[in-house]
């Protein structure tokens with residue numbers, strides 16, 4: 001090149017940072033274009049460890065580093081990352097279902113998983129049916145030769161029933177030809193090992209696929225949307241990678257960096273939020289305004305024995321309080337509005353505690369775990385990292401709005 005102009009000089013600048021500058025944080029590699037030394041290298045597709053180094057869309061060294069760490073968190077071998085938790089659900093369903101197939105979902109599945117089954121999957125001629133996560137015989141009766149995918153959620157969304165994971169898994173295995181996918185956002189890879197649920201009794205008994213919204217615990221910051229699907233089976237991983245390519249899922253590297261930054265503290269945050277949540281759940285359960293509290297570690301919460309079976313220690317930062325029917329939805333809204341330490345909003349596992357009233361009547365197909373005489377409005381609480389004494393005092397103060 002003759003002496004280049006200023007733009008050319010900046011774009012083709014010869015300085016390259018020396019290799020071997022090592023530090024604790026993972027470097028943030030941003031790229032759409034990746035450069036090849038020459039046309040010979042361009043024409044020789046290069047993959048290493050199943051990773052294709054040709055273009056930025058499938059990932060960069062930053063993404064692959066996060067994927068490897070999430071696989072470790074999940075006790076898996078392989079991981080694909082997606083732009084959100086919902087994108088990870090969609091990826092899983094599209095990778096393993098084709099027209100004519102059926103997917104079984106727990107009735108307490110994450111709302112958007114219910115939604116895509118009734119919209120996107122229906123358009124592809126993929127049917128779905130809901131099962132009661134606590135009724136194993138009814139689940140077995142739903143398995144047919146069309147069943148190709150079973151979703152499990154432990155614990156389920158909002159009502160937090162803990163399913164008979166072992167029973168569901170064994171029934172699916174016995175049926176044959178069914179892939180079992182767990183939405184493991186609640187357990188986060190920490191409450192239990194999804195790929196080895198009964199290590200002492202039956203080593204290796206586990207799900208085929210574990211999906212997680214990294215938006216929740218792995219990020220921990222309430223600032224990133226991301227998802228992951230993990231497996232120990234290379235054939236399943238390849239199918240996920242192929243569908244991932246079809247969908248063109250890419251990730252912003254600053255978001256990947258944010259999750260890499262959240263990961264080192266995940267176990268500490270999980271434990272601290274678990275302890276605070278149990279304390280507040282028990283306290284709420286003793287309040288006269290409350291009919292019942294849903295939290296898998298409470299002995300009268302649905303599926304408590306199943307939780308004990310696979311997860312004797314860990315539980316996530318969620319509980320739901322069912323208020324007595326005497327309190328109208330409007331009064332419960334006033335209680336939530338009176339809270340000062342709790343934000344009103346979706347998502348969870350971030351620093352700020354959150355509270356959301358839920359109208360459950362439209363989000364279950366098989367009925368609710370309570371009758372109209374037993375309970376009225378449900379409020380889901382997500383406990384953050386504030387001081388637990390302040391949260392308790394805030395709840396006590398706001399509950400006074402229900403007096404009189």
Ligand SMILES: *Cc1c(COP(=O)(O)O)cnc(C)c1O
Nearest residue numbers: 084085086110185213215225226
């Ligand atoms: C939040 C959540 C998701 C979806 O994650 P997004 O990143 O918000 O799309 C999926 N499953 C469960 C159980 C969740 O809580």
